[in-house]
Amino acid sequence: xxxxxxxxxxxxxxxxxxxxxxxxxxxxxxxxxxxxxxxxxxxxxxxxxxxxxxxxxxxxxxxxxxxxxxxxxxxxxxxxxxxxxxxxxxxxxxxxxxxxxxxxxxxxxxxxxxxxxxxxxxxxxxxxxxxxxxxxxxxxxxxxxxxxxxxxxxxxxxxxxxxxxxxxxxxxxxxxxxxxxxxxxxxxxxxxxxxxxxxxxxxxxxxxxxxxxxxxxxxxxxxxxxxxxxxxxxxxxxxxxxxxxxxxxxxxxxxxxxxxxxxxxxxxxxxxxxxxxxxxxxxxxxxxxxxxxxxxxxxxxxxxxxxxxxxxxxxxxxxxxxxxxxxxxxxxxxxxxxxxxxxxxxxxxxxxxxxxxxxxxxxxxxxxxxxxxxxxxxxxxxxxxxxxxxxxxxxxxxxxxxxxxxxxxxxxxxxxxxxxxxxxxxxxxxxxxxxxxxxxxxxxxxxxxxxxxxxxxxxxxxxxxxxxxxxxxxxxxxxxxxxxxxxxxxxxxxxxxxxxxxxxxxxxx
Amino acid sequence: xxxxxxxxxxxxxxxxxxxxxxxxxxxxxxxxxxxxxxxxxxxxxxxxxxxxxxxxxxxxxxxxxxxxxxxxxxxxxxxxxxxxxxxxxxxxxxxxxxxxxxxxxxxxxxxxxxxxxxxxxxxxxxxxxxxxxxxxxxxxxxxxxxxxxxxxxxxxxxxxxxxxxxxxxxxxxxxxxxxxxxxxxxxxxxxxxxxxxxxxxxxxxxxxxxxxxxxxxxxxxxxxxxxxxxxxxxxxxxxxxxxxxxxxxxxxxxxxxxxxxxxxxxxxxxxxxxxxxxxxxxxxxxxxxxxxxxxxxxxxxxxxxxxxxxxxxxxxxxxxxxxxxxxxxxxxxxxxxxxxxxxxxxxxxxxxxxxxxxxxxxxxxxxxxxxxxxxxxxxxxxxxxxxxxxxxxxxxxxxxxxxxxxxxxxxxxxxxxxxxxxxxxxxxxxxxxxxxxxxxxxxxxxxxxxxxxxxxxxxxxxxxxxxxx
Numbered sequence: 001x002x003x004x005x006x007x008x009x010x011x012x013x014x015x016x017x018x019x020x021x022x023x024x025x026x027x028x029x030x031x032x033x034x035x036x037x038x039x040x041x042x043x044x045x046x047x048x049x050x051x052x053x054x055x056x057x058x059x060x061x062x063x064x065x066x067x068x069x070x071x072x073x074x075x076x077x078x079x080x081x082x083x084x085x086x087x088x089x090x091x092x093x094x095x096x097x098x099x100x101x102x103x104x105x106x107x108x109x110x111x112x113x114x115x116x117x118x119x120x121x122x123x124x125x126x127x128x129x130x131x132x133x134x135x136x137x138x139x140x141x142x143x144x145x146x147x148x149x150x151x152x153x154x155x156x157x158x159x160x161x162x163x164x165x166x167x168x169x170x171x172x173x174x175x176x177x178x179x180x181x182x183x184x185x186x187x188x189x190x191x192x193x194x195x196x197x198x199x200x201x202x203x204x205x206x207x208x209x210x211x212x213x214x215x216x217x218x219x220x221x222x223x224x225x226x227x228x229x230x231x232x233x234x235x236x237x238x239x240x241x242x243x244x245x246x247x248x249x250x251x252x253x254x255x256x257x258x259x260x261x262x263x264x265x266x267x268x269x270x271x272x273x274x275x276x277x278x279x280x281x282x283x284x285x286x287x288x289x290x291x292x293x294x295x296x297x298x299x300x301x302x303x304x305x306x307x308x309x310x311x312x313x314x315x316x317x318x319x320x321x322x323x324x325x326x327x328x329x330x331x332x333x334x335x336x337x338x339x340x341x342x343x344x345x346x347x348x349x350x351x352x353x354x355x356x357x358x359x360x361x362x363x364x365x366x367x368x369x370x371x372x373x374x375x376x377x378x379x380x381x382x383x384x385x386x387x388x389x390x391x392x393x394x395x396x397x398x399x400x401x402x403x404x405x406x407x408x409x410x411x412x413x414x415x416x417x418x419x420x421x422x423x424x425x426x427x428x429x430x431x432x433x434x435x436x437x438x439x440x441x442x443x444x445x446x447x448x449x450x451x452x453x454x455x456x457x458x459x460x461x462x463x464x465x466x467x468x469x470x471x472x473x474x475x476x477x478x479x480x481x482x483x484x485x486x487x488x489x490x491x492x493x494x495x496x497x498x499x500x501x502x503x504x505x506x507x508x509x
Numbered sequence: 510x511x512x513x514x515x516x517x518x519x520x521x522x523x524x525x526x527x528x529x530x531x532x533x534x535x536x537x538x539x540x541x542x543x544x545x546x547x548x549x550x551x552x553x554x555x556x557x558x559x560x561x562x563x564x565x566x567x568x569x570x571x572x573x574x575x576x577x578x579x580x581x582x583x584x585x586x587x588x589x590x591x592x593x594x595x596x597x598x599x600x601x602x603x604x605x606x607x608x609x610x611x612x613x614x615x616x617x618x619x620x621x622x623x624x625x626x627x628x629x630x631x632x633x634x635x636x637x638x639x640x641x642x643x644x645x646x647x648x649x650x651x652x653x654x655x656x657x658x659x660x661x662x663x664x665x666x667x668x669x670x671x672x673x674x675x676x677x678x679x680x681x682x683x684x685x686x687x688x689x690x691x692x693x694x695x696x697x698x699x700x701x702x703x704x705x706x707x708x709x710x711x712x713x714x715x716x717x718x719x720x721x722x723x724x725x726x727x728x729x730x731x732x733x734x735x736x737x738x739x740x741x742x743x744x745x746x747x748x749x750x751x752x753x754x755x756x757x758x759x760x761x762x763x764x765x766x767x768x769x770x771x772x773x774x775x776x777x778x779x780x781x782x783x784x785x786x787x788x789x790x791x792x793x794x795x796x797x798x799x800x801x802x803x804x805x806x807x808x809x810x811x812x813x814x815x816x817x818x819x820x821x822x823x824x825x826x827x828x829x830x831x832x833x834x835x836x837x838x839x840x841x842x843x844x845x846x847x848x849x850x851x852x853x854x855x856x857x858x859x860x861x862x863x864x865x866x867x868x869x870x871x872x873x874x875x876x877x878x879x880x881x882x883x884x885x886x887x888x889x890x891x892x893x894x895x896x897x898x899x900x901x902x903x904x905x906x907x908x909x910x911x912x913x914x915x916x917x918x919x920x921x922x923x924x925x926x927x928x929x930x931x932x933x934x935x936x937x938x939x940x941x942x943x944x945x946x947x948x949x950x951x952x953x954x955x956x957x958x959x960x961x962x963x964x965x966x967x968x969x970x971x972x973x974x975x976x977x978x
Binding site for chain 1: 882889894903905911920926927938941942
């Protein structure tokens with residue numbers, strides 16, 4: 001692969017999106033442009049994945065100074081941690097353009113800009129650059145929900161925007177604090193994560209900064225109790241936006257915790273890990289229970305997605321290699337399964353003009369291919385062995401038990417809730433009574449079948465033979481966890497010394 | 510020769526003002542011609558200022574002026590902002606006065622005189638010079654605010670501004686007198702020497718600095734001297750409001766920073782005081798802005814909030830190696846966004862400024878997508894969303910605040926920007942998420958729209974290539 005492939009992947013969709021906005025292009029023309037661009041990105045993504053050597057370090061690294069006086073650089077890179085997130089972000093977009101027609105050109109332009117910004121956030125290794133892409137990511141979402149959303153779109157838009165902007169502005173203050181601390185400790189400015197990991201932060205401000213970072217990412221993931229924007233936004237957004245939000249954007253929140261928070265705030269992270277993993281588990285249970293009671297299947301999927309994000313986040317907070325690898329694997333697994341489920345939900349809504357579970361039933365008799373695909377995606381989502389979801393969730397639960405048996409037990413229990421609502425929903429939608437309303441339900445067309453088939457195959461492939469993926473993640477995850485454990489050990493030693501000294505001085509006084 | 514070059518923009522602008530004043534007696538002189546002439550003067554002066562903007566610090570004609578005027582890169586950038594603001598204001602005026610026929614040739618002459626006072630103010634390193642330039646600027650601005658004599662709001666704005674502004678001027682003279690009484694000189698260098706050998710906490714110096722600070726705080730509309738700004742901005746013609754909000758603020762903040770940076774001891778004395786002023790300015794401004802339904806009034810209130818951010822920058826200036834780059838950058842970023850939105854309002858406002866409230870701009874994106882997009886860019890820049898200039902400005906302000914140990918202030922600044930999202934987003938929501946009720950007919954003059962789009966590009970250019978820093 002050529003040298004600047006990451007820059008091309010980031011800016012090609014952004015520029016294409018801006019060009020679509022500026023020039024008079026028709027509906028189908030813009031959809032075609034979007035499709036072509038996303039296919040190009042798709043090719044790059046595949047190529048990148050195959051060429052990736054997986055030795056644990058940064059590959060395809062670019063590092064150019066941007067604002068010298070503050071040490072901000074345009075630096076990009078991909079390692080085992082970001083690889084699968086990048087893959088999810090580049091693989092799934094062609095599908096959106098292929099399936100959804102009938103939106104205006106502004107919508108496709110916004111989708112492209114969102115993709116570019118997300119790729120930027122995934123590739124950035126400079127924290128300021130990351131922040132910039134992170135914020136740009138929100139703008140297309142804002143317009144997509146606000147302009148093309150459902151009936152209560154305005155409230156949903158405001159909710160998600162105010163939530164995420166509040167979070168990210170707090171993060172801005174925190175990241176400036178980190179940069180300034182680096183300057184005062186090393187005498188030079190840098191916002192590059194490779195430098196920042198050498199930082200030694202402690203004290204009240206460090207804890208505050210850590211909490212600010214975590215709030216920003218917790219809102220995006222969304223982690224309990226910062227999830228309240230999610231049901232509204234996911235339900236009101238057009239299906240493809242929900243797809244982007246749940247399949248990719250939420251993952252970037254988890255990814256950012258791994259990439260930027262853990263290396264800088266090892267001590268604080270270790271201190272809060274138990275609390276955070278509890279938040280993850282409670283979120284899983286709460287959202288799972290909420291999902292059972294939903295009457296609207298898109299809302300049900302929204303809660304289910306939030307519930308599964310809880311387990312992915314839990315994997316990160318367990319701080320061991322199994323859980324971290326599981327989380328990174330589950331990021332792709334969840335992106336494919338939940339993403340597909342949302343797309344299917346959108347198809348049902350488009351064909352039946354309703355999202356009410358009670359109105360539907362017996363779809364399986366009319367549309368066997370559709371039902372089969374749906375079933376596979378759903379089973380992957382609940383983690384049936386043989387599907388991609390099993391590998392990830394198994395590794396996470398394994399790591400969780402190792403971390404804290406109680407948390408592991410709770411997480412395992414929460415998974416059962418997932419099976420409950422999913423299977424029940426499937427039964428009500430696809431079997432049960434033969435409904436007169438679903439009489440005319442058309443099965444997937446050939447084009448749609450061909451579009452979805454690769455993703456369904458990927459779900460099965462990842463479940464049966466996960467080695468190629470795990471191989472590429474593990475070295476980087478090991479490096480991450482290794483740096484982390486040595487740091488905590490030395491720090492625990494240091495901590496035991498410090499209070500003793502304080503005590504002494506106090507005594508003398 | 511360098512001295513002369515540094516002074517040249519000032520001379521050009523001043524002579525431009527005089528030329529236009531003389532030309533205004535001709536009956537054949539049209540206001541449009543006057544606007545072209547002043548565009549020319551602003552353009553040439555801007556170009557020269559651009560060439561000299563990054564010179565190291567030098568006293569201008571040290572012998573003749575006895576170090577009353579000092580030029581450096583900070584004043585250079587401030588001058589650029591003022592001249593740029595002047596240039597774009599003339600462009601918006603050109604369109605604005607086709608819809609609101611109240612203009613005469615003297616208008617442009619006064620605009621040039623005001624800029625002349627502002628540039629002099631940035632160069633001033635002496636209290637009397639500062640006072641004189643402050644008054645040159647203020648007198649011209651008073652007339653510009655009340656230019657539309659038939660409109661009641663305009664006259665009301667003029668009266669308020671004139672009365673209060675005169676008081677502020679009086680405070681400044683009082684302060685200057687007291688400082689002179691303490692330090693025995695009005696030159697900043699001498700005052701600094703005095704503080705170094707004595708204490709900054711003598712009663713005369715405290716009192717003098719207090720009065721001077723009050724005058725500055727009034728001019729930049731900081732709490733608790735912010736009450737005038739809403740009515741004055743609302744009453745003035747839209748381009749004039751844009752000019753006041755940007756150029757005037759840039760000039761006053763420059764001299765404010767220069768004054769505070771006289772000596773570290775002086776700044777230390779006032780840090781706590783300024784801390785609370787900045788805090789109340791940000792949150793007071795936000796509270797006022799949230800309640801507004803008129804866009805100009807909202808922008809006036811958001812201008813107060815931005816003054817608060819700039820005050821954070823002032824608190825965090827390091828007096829040891831003062832370059833002013835953070836303040837200059839923030840001023841530039843703020844000026845680009847504010848000028849842009851006022852330029853857009855000048856051509857979208859309609860006859861006699863008929864479109865003023867949030868509701869009047871409903872559905873603008875459906876009818877005029879490019880204008881709506883440009884306005885959104887400016888609003889996002891003011892809100893500090895990357896990759897715009899406003900984000901970078903805020904980033905530098907927060908960085909400098911944390912570097913100087915003012916972490917609390919940095920956090921309050923961030924919380925204030927979260928609050929400010931409310932009213933910036935509200936306008937975007939009005940423009941995009943509603944159906945158009947108005948056809949947004951405008952006069953066909955290309956100047957203000959061109960100006961809007963140039964500035965929209967500038968927002969990104971300044972944001973992505975922050976050369977000043």
